[in-house]
Amino acid sequence: MSSAAPMQGRPILGWAIHDGLVVARRNLIQSIRVPESLFFSLVQPVIFVLLFAYVFGGAIPIPGDGATQEDAAAAYRNYLMPGIFGQTVAFAAAASTVGIAEDMRKGLIDRFRALPMSHGAVLTGRTFADAARQILVLAVLSITGLVVGWRITGGVLNAIYAYLLLLLFAYTVAWIGATIGLSMPNPETASTAGLAWLFPLTFLSNAFVPISSMPAWLQTFAAFNPVSTLVLATRELFGNPTGIQPDYWPLQNPVIYTVLACAVLITIFATLSVRKFGRTTSK
Amino acid sequence: MADDQAVFAEGVVKRFGDVVALDGMDLTVERGQVVGLLGPNGAGKTTMVRILSTLLTPTEGVARVAGFDVVRQPDEVRRVIGLTGQYAAVDEYLTGRENLRMFGGLYHLESSYVKRRSQELLDSFELSEAADRPVRTYSGGMRRRLDLASSLIAKPSILFLDEPTTGLDPRSRLGMWAVIEGLVAEGTTVLLTTQYLEEADQLAQDIVVIDHGRVIAHGTAEALKDQIGGxxxxxxxxxxxxxxxxxxxxxxxxxxxxxxxxxxxxxxxxxxxxxxxxxxxxxxxxxxxxxxxxxxRPTLDDVFMSLTGHAAEDEQQAQPKRGRKGKTS
Known part of the structure; x- marks a missing residue:
């Protein structure tokens, strides 16, 4: 055969990051090529905002806020938006699950595994791209929120922290989603399994109702649910009403608890999924 | 070990639970040779290719590719091989060119080289017109050609082709054969698996017939045909x-x-x-x-009947349940 193919010099950040970016690029191109999928991933949370803002309106009282009926409705919208943000980034995990399962079905995972590339990169690239897509989703959601009366009153820097925390959480659940995707026999099962755990996770939290309104045994779960602390942290950072918190450490320190929970979850699921990736073959 | 052996495998056993996919496979492919691995579904062809391409680890036995042990030196093996599986393993939302660019990047090749090489491959595989269209719009034959082009981006010296024409219409099959023949003429070592005697006959100098995860016959197409009675x-x-x-x-x-x-x-x-x-x-x-x-003319069924005393289709039952361990055809 003719002369060997010339190799690149080793990049400054190392091959694992280089490979991760190549894969992330591919996953981001995918979302542009399927505008329908991006469109619906934007429409669904917008519908949630409108439904909750106008249907549930003032029906869910936020303790400690709003004297009149109208005040209560406005307070709930401000209370609601961080809940929708939290729920939306959590549901981003499902895209990772289905995406990985589809790559396995198509034999792409096999092809990646037979390349002299960093194996973790296929997963870091996917989770990174899945989290990055949430930037657009959060932007559209924020605009919708502003239209229905949501306001940021906690300062610019705190608002930036809030968005960064949401993106960190999106990245975290993408790893959980990827791990589930690698364990599924086909994309159909993956799309069901990818969503199943997200409903209890997001609804057994303070996303839509105050934890103090739940039965005692549920309060404990909800208090330690990182979705709750994420939502509470963003409420505090955006300067939105938080309601009254039961006496649990995570709820007293929501930012620290959320960051710690994300770090622990990423460590666990990145380890699990990279190990699983090395053994998985096409279905 | 002799470095002129592209593939050397001895006593390779692969078990998935109770199912024995490979039961002591021996295989040698010299550099520049084209060897066809012929057998029915479930005979162990794909399992063997997966072991040689580092996707599976053998339960027992030794396998070396270009002198590198597939278990202990997987990265060295991956650098010298190209693999084209039974599916067209390309990203269907990316264009043909974007796919080649992605794989070139993952092989850590220089980007100016990847650009040049992609165009070269797109031209020679008759994909240059479709190069900037998403793969979704490609026909089955075009996808397979792009799949093969992707595995050639780094100019591998050893190519594994797992049933490269399964599911293709006769015209696309002929096109694929022409492409493979071109690679062989350039000196690429090829190990291909197939269920079609005709395909092995057309492409391979040396045919290894396997059944139940073992080699049951080995020789040129002519020798095998004579052996089964013309x-x-x-x-x-x-x-x-x-x-x-x-x-x-x-x-x-x-x-x-x-x-x-x-x-x-x-x-x-x-x-x-x-x-x-x-x-x-x-x-x-x-x-x-x-x-x-x-x-x-004799068919694969006849080869099997003559060599094993049973028809090729019976072997489908030997396939393990579809599961996470993958296919063993």
Whole structure:
């Protein structure tokens, strides 16, 4: 055969990051090529905002806020938006699950595994791209929120922290989603399994109702649910009403608890999924 | 170990739970050689290719590719091989060119080289017109060609082709054969698996027939055909009760044991069309009515019947349940 193919010099950040970016690029191109999928991933949370803002309106009282009926409705919208943000980034995990399962079905995972590339990169690239897509989703959601009366009153820097925390959480659940995707026999099962755990996770939290309104045994779960602390942290950072918190450490320190929970979850699921990736073959 | 051996495998065993996919496979491929791994579904062809391409680890045995141990030196192996599987493993939302660019990047090749090489591959695989369209819009044959192009981006010296034409229409199959023949002419070592005797015959100098995860025959296409008795005469009797009598007639004419499948009776023969005339006379005088009578080249079924005493399709049952361990065909 003719002369060997010339190799690149080793990049400054190392091959694992280089490979991760190549894969992330591919996953981001995918979302542009399927505008329908991006469109619906934007429409669904917008519908949630409108439904909750106008249907549930003032029906869910936020303790400690709003004297009149109208005040209560406005307070709930401000209370609601961080809940929708939290729920939306959590549901981003499902895209990772289905995406990985589809790559396995198509034999792409096999092809990646037979390349002299960093194996973790296929997963870091996917989770990174899945989290990055949430930037657009959060932007559209924020605009919708502003239209229905949501306001940021906690300062610019705190608002930036809030968005960064949401993106960190999106990245975290993408790893959980990827791990589930690698364990599924086909994309159909993956799309069901990818969503199943997200409903209890997001609804057994303070996303839509105050934890103090739940039965005692549920309060404990909800208090330690990182979705709750994420939502509470963003409420505090955006300067939105938080309601009254039961006496649990995570709820007293929501930012620290959320960051710690994300770090622990990423460590666990990145380890699990990279190990699983090395053994998985096409279905 | 001799470095001129592209592939060396000895006593490779692969078990998935209770299912034995490979039962002591030996295989040697010299550099520049094209070897066809021929066998029915479930014979262990894909499992063998997966082991050689580092996707599976063998339960027992030794396997080396370009002198590198597939278990201990997987990265070295991955650098010298190209793999094209049974699926077109390309990203269907990316364009053809974007796919090649992605794989080139993952092989850590210089980007100016990737650009040049992609164009070269797109041109020679007749994909340059479709290069900037998403793969979704490609036909099956185009996807397979892009898949093959992707595995060639780094100019691998050893290429594994796992059933490269399964599921393709006859025209695309011929196109794929032409592409593979071109690679071989350039000196690429190729190990290809196939269920089609015709394909192995067309592409490979050396054919390894496997069944139940073991090598059962090995040689050139001609040698194998001679071994199974050349042409076959095949008749279909009107009345199934006369199949036995027809088999006796064929036994007297042919040079091998006849095979009876319901109303169809076949046997290896030599002598071309004169044997057809004798067959018609003999069947007529025995009072056997036939609905069909033909002389044909041996098929994979015949190879299997002759080598193993059972038909190739029976092997499908030996496939393990579809699960996370993957296919073992």
């Amino acid at each position: 042409d076959r005469i095949e008749i279909t009797v009107m009345n199934i009760a006369q199949a036995g009598a027809a088999a006796e007639v064929l036994r007297s004419l042919g040079n091998g044991a006849p095979l009876v499948e319901e109303a169809k009776v076949s046997a290896p023969v030599s002598g071309g069309s004169t044997v057809m005339i004798s067959a018609i006379r003999a069947l007529d005088s025995a009072g056997i009515e036939v609905t069909d009578l033909l002389l044909r």
